[in-house]
Amino acid sequence: MTKKNKFQSFVSELPQNLFSGFVVSLIALPLGLGLALASGAPPISGIIAAIIGGSVVALIGGSQVTITGPGNGLVVVILGAITTLGAGDMQQGFLYTLAAIVLSGAIMVILGFLRMGSLGDFFPASAIQGMLAAIGIGIFAKQFHVMLGNTNAKGSIIELMLQVPEGIINYTTTNSASVFWAGMIGIISLLIMVFYSKIRNKYFQLIPAPMWIVVLCIGLYYYFDFFSASEYPIAKSLLINLPDDVLASFAFPDFGKVNDLEFISAVISITLIASIESLLSIKAVDKLDPLKRRSNINKDIRALGFATIISGFLGGLNVVTVIARSSVNVNNNGSNRSANFFHASFLVVFILLFATELRKIPLSALAAILVYTGYKLASPENIQKVFKIGKEQLAIFLITLFTTIATNLITGIAVGILATFVAHVIISKDIFLFITNLFKPNVLMFKEDGKYYVSVKNFSSFLNYTKLKTKLDQIPESCDAIIDFSLSDFVDHSVLENLNDYAESFKRKGGFFEIVGLDNHNAGSEHPFALRKNAGFHIPSPTTTTINLTKRQKALQNVAKELHWEYEPNRNVESLIELPDFGYFKTKKIKKVSNILSNDRCELFDVVFHEGELFAKQIVKTTMLYIDIEAPIPAFTLDKEGIFEYIYHFAGFKDINIDEHPDFSKRFYLSGKDTEAIKNLFSNELILFFESNQYYHIEANNHGLLIIGRERLAGIKEIKALVDYGTRLRPLLCNQYETVAPLL
Structure with missing residues (x-):
């Protein structure tokens, strides 16, 4: 059929x-x-x-x-x-x-x-x-030169370009009627090509500009043949x-x-x-x-x-x-x-x-x-x-252009490739970044919750773009894809331009294509395709008047406007005093906090931290939401039942079972010191909320609530979902304050 x-x-x-x-x-x-x-x-x-x-x-x-x-x-x-x-x-x-x-x-x-x-x-x-x-x-x-009636001009490209003024002078002083008329037709034809698009007559536009030239040239010939006394x-x-x-x-x-x-x-x-x-x-x-x-x-x-x-x-x-x-x-x-x-x-x-x-x-x-x-x-x-x-x-453009003109196309493009590599080495100040990682697998792709997640490590440039492209071509354009460069120290212009083509293609097919992880990278210009170099954990000075925001950061600004929240690209780590008090950060060192969306009681942000030291040191970048509950609710940890159960048991924590909700107890791992207060906090309405929504790692202490997705930067859709989750959860917890307070 x-x-x-x-x-x-x-x-x-x-x-x-x-x-x-x-x-x-x-x-x-x-x-x-x-x-x-x-x-x-x-x-x-x-x-x-x-x-x-x-x-x-x-x-x-x-x-x-x-x-x-x-x-x-x-x-x-x-x-x-x-x-x-x-x-x-x-x-x-x-x-x-x-x-x-x-x-x-x-x-x-x-x-x-x-x-x-x-x-x-x-x-x-x-x-x-x-x-x-x-x-x-x-x-x-x-x-x-041919356009001006001179078919005998010879020489290299440079020589012919230098002969252009002389060619114009020779045409204006020519004694040959044949050359004059040929040049005149050439000039008129050029004017037709230049001004064709500016003539808005729909009937005129039915015939393409080159064909108008053909028609007029043949018409001129027949004019002299039939109507003119001259040849x-x-x-x-x-x-x-x-x-x-x-x-x-x-x-x-x-x-x-x-x-x-x-x-x-x-x-x-x-x-x-x-x-x-x-x-x-x-x-x-x-x-x-x-x-x-x-x-x-x-x-x-x-x-x-x-x-x-x-x-x-x-x-x-x-x-x-x-x-x-x-x-x-x-x-x-x-x-x-x-x-x-x-x-x-x-x-x-x-x-x-x-x-x-x-x-x-x-x-x-x-x-x-x-x-x-x-x-x-x-x-x-x-x-x-x-x-x-x-x-x-x-510089790359001009080097390629002049080399090609002076030599040939093969030499020109070869020198252009070499110039690009040299420029990348100079900008990154690290030739070993490219040499040692060129043949290593630098792209990891996996699927989670129906979304495709692609992580790019070390560097991404024209040298290894085919590795990334191979993965991207496997993703249906009707699906959601998140490309994370947070583990990449260098991303070049060619890669970003190609990824923009993917973004447009996904948008046309109903999918969603987002690039994350470039917020901490310095750009050579404000152009969205400018190459990016990792800036480490540098935080711009408060006196900086202009900040080159990435496409993701501009999207976060728009999200903040929609929510009537405030947006702040960077913040000093010391201002987030409450984070180290959570058990999640007991063994982690926070290095940077950025992209903060906030209102009076909630803050969503990207955070960079590391675990371990020396050769075991691992840098992690993730997005999380902090909520101020305004009530001394009991400290607890809630996570999806699984491997964490054994980790928490090993650390001396005990899974708290809610007898009235055995299905909830099977699906979630709930722990905390004050078991009775925690059981009283988890009302039927709160348990239904957790069972009906997406899984997040949640920790509560005397300051508030920390909600964490996966240990990676979140895309815009995921950020909106996290904000929605937190803003709906906060009233439920606050409503439990009067019930829980007497037990604390």
């Missing part, structure tokens, strides 16, 4: 996916041509990649709403490979590069079968941003060059350099960038999916690999998952993989039926689309965002 419903749903959604595929194809057509030209490859190679990618990945992929085809990130790599392997002969270099593309596809297939999709999480976030910015600058540097002013060499017979013009890879070091380097570079771009895009598109489905990344990597192999053998570029076209698919109600297939089908129609019209598009128009794309990858806003996270993140 389920299969039938799925099939019916698939069929009913075909019209909307057909339309979405058509809209995406309008963008994919000029982008595919432009990306191929920017890569130094024949224009048709970009379209081949989009057609093969859309068809193959739609059939065997693991994502629902992603669109596949040639990607921005590979432009610099493919261009470098063609130039290097061809040694000046671009056509032969392209054939060698096709062989490298085929092998990169085979490697991606292997990585998919080895379930290595998680390797994308190994790369630090700021290093990846720096690499993408370098790719954007590389695209901008090359295509800016079309742009030379044929500045127009797109498509083969006369598309079906008979496939290029085939040349494996003649398969043993050369340059060829191997090209394969590694292509595989690395294709994998990273796809993994990042898949992760981003999953956030956009209205149905909140999570992609099977390993299955998708295999599908992309197979598609790349086929594309390479037919003369096409690499096939990757692309975020921009996927976003358009989602925005146009694309709901399953058929949209990707339809987008490929429409591209086939365009190439077979409208090849003549496509040859009328100036190269400068396509270059303008890529100049805008390059700018978006390396925009100042991206740099500003990285800086807000932390100064060290900006």
Whole structure:
């Protein structure tokens, strides 16, 4: 029955996916041509990649709403490979590069079968941003000159960027009408890309910006052809060059350099960038999916690999998952993989039926689309965002960016990873923290009361994030999960950014995802993803005007407002005089008290204490509630019947049985010196309360009542439950005062 419903749903959604595929194809057509030209490859190679990618990945992929085809990130790599392997002969270099593309596809297939999709999480976030910015600058540097009608500009990325002012001057002083008109179309196309989103006409927005450029370019050609006395002013060499017979013009890879070091380097570079771009895009598109489905990344990597192999053998570029076209698919109600297939089908129609019209598009128009794309990858806003996270993140970003520009992508990302590690060592001031604990199991997960609890020890960074991710992926997103970093001395930006993705995913599926244990960690900035370093037991000075509160602390502030209680992030241990008087703390040394929620009679707080000394010393962090009863009730201890029974018996305590409530006596361990007073205190109403609510460890003395959950920090939901428990328990105990007082 389920299969039938799925099939019916698939069929009913075909019209909307057909339309979405058509809209995406309008963008994919000029982008595919432009990306191929920017890569130094024949224009048709970009379209081949989009057609093969859309068809193959739609059939065997693991994502629902992603669109596949040639990607921005590979432009610099493919261009470098063609130039290097061809040694000046671009056509032969392209054939060698096709062989490298085929092998990169085979490697991606292997990585998919080895379930290595998680390797994308190994790369630090700021290093990846720096690499993408370098790719954007590389695209901008090359295509800016083409946009102004100069297709002969050559040199490295740095040289091409330095030539930009000269290129502008040369364009404004050119005597060539062909170059002038080509540059004018390029500038107008760039303006369309920039101002397209600012035009709010619904009919104008029906056609994507790149397709408007195509329509206007072809329209201009026909204007000169039919209405103007002058000839079309742009030379044929500045127009797109498509083969006369598309079906008979496939290029085939040349494996003649398969043993050369340059060829191997090209394969590694292509595989690395294709994998990273796809993994990042898949992760981003999953956030956009209205149905909140999570992609099977390993299955998708295999599908992309197979598609790349086929594309390479037919003369096409690499096939990757692309975020921009996927976003358009989602925005146009694309709901399953058929949209990707339809987008490929429409591209086939365009190439077979409208090849003549496509040859009328100036190269400068396509270059303008890529100049805008390059700018978006390396925009100042991206740099500003990285800086807000932390100064060290900006340093990592810039080191990766400049190294990539000066050398190549592999060296750039490698240096970025090294820079991230060095930054972490400098900030933590403890290289042994990372070296000695890198290969140790640092993640413990267990389930209690229907909640999943994950404790992270030592450190959590891009180096060992896959261990944490493996555990998190086992938790159903409809459940509650608490991630505790209280035993972790260092948590980096990449981990916190990834955990935010989990939090959003859990929220969409009806679950609850909370991070605790970072309240005692110093942050490099106020950004929620700033890396965190354990501050030990340091308590901020009372004169401190600003405190960088964690997400949990801000949530506690909101809880305090809801309850009309007060919230205090930190407090001196000496102010909690009553705690050491409880038996629970007789053998424990309190080190820190923080996150205090209080009213006149109740205080909830996190407390850090240690048991034992020297090598047997153990640090414990937990959340508890103290209640002032205003009455000298008898001292007692109440706990769940079990192992504590034997411990208390060994220590000389005796279990007090309430004869009228044998079930209560079986389920709870009750002890204290004044047996009669305790029995009188435990009225029918009080016993019913304990039997009907959650188990807590409870201790009472002459000062008040201490309620303790488990020996770990509590999440927000657990804190609310503890407060509710205590505020309902306090009146019951106070009502017993008149009955108990004469016996004391």
